[in-house]
Amino acid sequence: MLGTLRGWRETLLVVAALLATLQLGSLVVPKYILPDVPAIAQAAREVLVSDARDIAATLLRLTEGVAAAFALGSLLGVAMGAVPAVARYARPLLNIMMAVPALNWILFAILWFGSAEVRVFFVVVVISLPFYALNVYEGIRGVPADLVEAVEAFRPTRTQAIRILLLPHTVPYIIMTTRSVLGYAIRITIFAELIGTAIGIGARLNAAQSQFRIDAVFAWTAVLVVINFVLQAAVERLDRRLLRWRPEQALR
């Protein structure tokens, strides 16, 4: 608790320092390179009022993509944990997928799909899914043999064993993955939105850039940073609620 408060105070100090630097910089550098803080604040207000729809669209795309990656990836991870042959072939495939740069996925998406929605969805899923699959697989392999033997001694069916032991055990892995995937996935979403979407934060950023609205670019940047923080905090809360059974969690 103390740690969080101290973390907040330092974050606020850093934000204040950044704003001060920006303000000082805007006095020396032309406005079209560094706008002053009031101008950015004004732009942010406009953005939040008139472009709420774009924020919602981006968040929806992000949620859809991450949710699909979570569902499919976890399923694949469970299959890998249950059937060794699946793991043997899925592992190299997932590693290859992860080695493909995000930009290349975006290019493939543009070439393969006409619909902007499908493009964004495809890119987010294809980039997030391997993380879920590999981490859920790790989680399943990491179930302590002691617990497996204890639960098996009560002779559960296969489904019962999965529900009682494997799934609860993999929850921390899923949360951990979501934590690291979210920040990445939101960048990918916006990146993919830059090309060919009419609404969304990426589309607005594209427009701001073409109109030389540096104040709007700064405003969107701030909005994105806040969105990232809020998402991380939400996952953290979920983490604490679901994982209160872990003694090290209680220490925080």
Next chain:
Amino acid sequence: MTPVEHAPTPRRRQDREPRPEPDAVVLHDVWRAWGGAVAVAGLTFALRPGEIAACVGVTGAGKSTALRMVMGAIVPDRGEIRVLGHDPARDFGLLRGKIAPVFQTDRLLPWRTALENAALGLEILGVPAEERRRRAQAWLERLGLTAAASKLPHELSGGMRQRVSLARAFALDPQLLLLDEAFSHLDEVTAAGVRADFLSLARPLGTTCLLVTHSVAEAVEVADRILVFGRPARVVAEVRVAAPVRADPVAQDRVRREVLAHLQGAMAG
């Protein structure tokens, strides 16, 4: 090897012509190796229904290996095992609800409360939620854990966790309890308390119990019959402990020395 006289069994049959009840556990010439090393070497013994038997052996004698074969977790290389008339590994589902384990460490699911842990076996058996809560709660109470029902394992002491693990086993109302060093992990005072509670619950129920332990004192205190294991595991001696002996410290001590002599003889031979 088959015992000749037994105490009357609590689960009597109403047959006109009284047939002897089949043994609860039978091992016949069971062998098992790990890698090349033999851990169980021609193990043969039988347990009467309602009997409490303790297998005593030194560390690494193959006690856990033997117990895990009775549990059906691993299969013998050769020999035969019957548990309540079934092959414990092959007839996996047929023995559901009939066997319950207690291990050296509690092995509770860390994300479940004491109550949810105690209800695990009943859940697997398909007992409706309300009833399994009630039954698990009753067993927690019998083991002195009324206040701990909603606590998570990491919030409980080692002794309490082991009691939850006992509640989990008893709640199933099993025909056979398998205990692997179930009291060895605890300090002496706590272990004595948990052991006493275990006995006061298991004896009146007439549940067949198979314990393995390296502690001679524990075996003498708990069991009707002690099977002394050599290393690798096979029965080198069998010592009966009558109820009056368990009540009498001097007699207990005599039996303890007898068992110890058998153990040392097995190691020397």
